[in-house]
Amino acid sequence: MKKSNIGYLIxxxxxxxxxxxxxxxxAICSATEPVYQITEMELTELEQNSNRQLAISSQLAAELQIAKERLKVSDQELTEAKLQKELLQKQLTEQEALSKNQENLQKEILKSLPPSAAGVLREVGLKIDVDRYVTGASYGVSRRIxxxxxxxxxxxxxxxxxxGVWLTYAY
Structure with a gap:
């Protein structure tokens, strides 16, 4: 065969x-997949739904950001509260120790002091006559001022x- 015949064949x-x-x-492409056309009304509805979802999504994102900030502030306050609790616990322990020391010191001071006079004195007395012995009795109460x-x-x-009633004064 000639070159020209091969060229014609190709x-x-x-x-x-x-x-x-x-x-x-x-025909093969169109036979396998049906084509669906969107109407203008459906396209408008899809666009509105998409816009609503975008608005909801941005609102949720803003609320999430606010919640994150509140959580951060809450964590900081919790940390500060824990530190303050530790400080107050330390101060309470120190105050309890000081109070115990003062109590012990007061007990020692009270032991070292001489006994003091009573706040209230009560007296009972008998009236004696030389010839007739006991002829009367008395009772008194005095308060320390x-x-x-x-x-x-x-x-x-x-x-x-x-x-008889007597007003008494002792010094």
Missing amino acids: IAFLLVWVLVQFFFLP GENYIGLRGEYDWQDKKA
Whole structure:
């Protein structure tokens, strides 16, 4: 065969191949997938839905940011509260120790002091006559005011059948 016949054969083959592609390829592609066309109303509705979802998404993002900031502030406050609790616990321990020391010191001081006079004095007395022995009785109560005592004493003489009340002062 000659070179010119081979060239014609190649051209003829390519021409047949292009014609087959031109006529049968669109039919094969369109037969496998149905085409759906969106109406203008559906497109508008999709756009509105998309815009709403974008608005909701941005609102949620803003709320998430606020929540993150609040969580950060809350964590900082919690850390500060823990530090303050530790400080107060330390101060409480120190104050308890100081209080215990003062209590012990007060006990030692009280032990070293001489006994002091009572706050209230009570007295019972008998009236004695040289010839007749006991002729009456008395009872008194005195309260300490500063370093002195002020009180009342009542007495009864059963021989004379007389009663008496006395105001007392002791220093």
